[in-house]
Amino acid sequence: MSRKIAFIGLGIMGKPMAVNLVKAGHHVTGFNLEQSAIDALVAAGGHGATSIADAVKDAEVVITMVPADPHVEQVILGEGGVLENVKPGTLVVDMSSITPQTSQKVAAAAAPKGVRTLDAPVSGGEAGAIEAVLSIMVGGEAADFAEAKPLLDALGTTVIHVGPSGAGQTVKAANQLIVAVNIQVLAEAVVFLENAGVDLAAALDVLGGGLAGSTVLNRKKGNMLNREFAPGFRIDLHHKDMGIVTDAARAVGAALPLGAVVAQLVASARANGDGSLDHSALLRGVERLSGR
Numbered sequence: 289m290s291r292k293i294a295f296i297g298l299g300i301m302g303k304p305m306a307v308n309l310v311k312a313g314h315h316v317t318g319f320n321l322e323q324s325a326i327d328a329l330v331a332a333g334g335h336g337a338t339s340i341a342d343a344v345k346d347a348e349v350v351i352t353m354v355p356a357d358p359h360v361e362q363v364i365l366g367e368g369g370v371l372e373n374v375k376p377g378t379l380v381v382d383m384s385s386i387t388p389q390t391s392q393k394v395a396a397a398a399a400p401k402g403v404r405t406l407d408a409p410v411s412g413g414e415a416g417a418i419e420a421v422l423s424i425m426v427g428g429e430a431a432d433f434a435e436a437k438p439l440l441d442a443l444g445t446t447v448i449h450v451g452p453s454g455a456g457q458t459v460k461a462a463n464q465l466i467v468a469v470n471i472q473v474l475a476e477a478v479v480f481l482e483n484a485g486v487d488l489a490a491a492l493d494v495l496g497g498g499l500a501g502s503t504v505l506n507r508k509k510g511n512m513l514n515r516e517f518a519p520g521f522r523i524d525l526h527h528k529d530m531g532i533v534t535d536a537a538r539a540v541g542a543a544l545p546l547g548a549v550v551a552q553l554v555a556s557a558r559a560n561g562d563g564s565l566d567h568s569a570l571l572r573g574v575e576r577l578s579g580r
């Protein structure tokens with residue numbers, strides 16, 4: 289069934305996701321701060337809007353994919369934002385990675401207006417967004433998840449309802465903990481192998497076929513081999529996510545010793561000017577620590 293979808297936030301992730309919804313036969317109207325991304329959506333068969341109000345006025349479903357909590361609050365709750373301009377009955381699906389608390393705040397603000405919400409953050413990176421193979425972790429009401437599922441299936445291959453409002457963000461926080469620690473330890477192995485004079489490409493190939501193999505290794509080894517750190521997923525965004533998981537874990541009494549160390553290393557990467565690079569650039573921090 290073709291749906292009328294408004295898509296707010298056409299960045300590294302949002303643009304290919306919006307294009308995939310067009311390819312799946314939906315009527316997609318996009319809005320973004322940079323006009324070039326709106327033009328790209330239009331070129332792919334979508335529609336452009338001049339404001340959030342313009343994008344959402346006829347929408348049955350609104351999807352947001354913006355950087356962080358303040359952007360979600362501004363776009364959905366703010367003046368001229370989604371809640372001010374949608375019809376009652378609209379389903380708002382926020383796919384940004386933010387705190388569970390902000391997802392719950394959005395849900396609480398939407399309910400009295402008859403607007404339903406889901407938090408549906410994603411994993412799989414830019415490549416996963418382009419190829420429509422994202423993993424999507426969804427918090428909210430089961431009936432709203434059932435309505436959104438056919439749309440989300442056009443964006444990902446693993447789409448799972450994990451609990452009530454905010455639960456999607458809690459699972460995403462765990463995802464970011466796992467990914468950051470994996471990238472850091474992969475970077476440490478790379479510096480060790482290079483210092484030892486081993487053929488790095490061969491080493492990473494064989495490691496990828498054993499128990500040390502992982503999606504992180506397979507996806508990020510090219511960045512590390514070639515010192516190619518264009519994002520991808522910016523270290524600034526991973527810094528935000530390490531803050532989210534650190535706070536969420538503290539609130540429930542869970543200790544994250546490795547997570548705490550890696551959060552500091554991500555902070556150090558930013559302090560050294562690497563915030564706008566891909567998170568595989570944690571390698572540069574290991575190189576600095578190793579005197580390179």
Ligand code: NAD
Pocket residue numbers: 296297298299300301302319320321322325353354355356359362363383384385386410411412413414520521522525
């Ligand atoms: P991005 O910075 O490339 O894109 C964000 C977009 O939001 C920008 O194009 C910006 O114009 C738009 N935006 C911000 N404020 C807006 C507003 N008020 N109105 C309209 N548009 C607005 O970021 P991204 O990499 O696409 O990440 C988006 C979210 O997805 C983040 O929460 C990130 O943590 C998460 N995420 C990213 C990746 C990745 O690999 N890049 C993977 C999984 C999840």
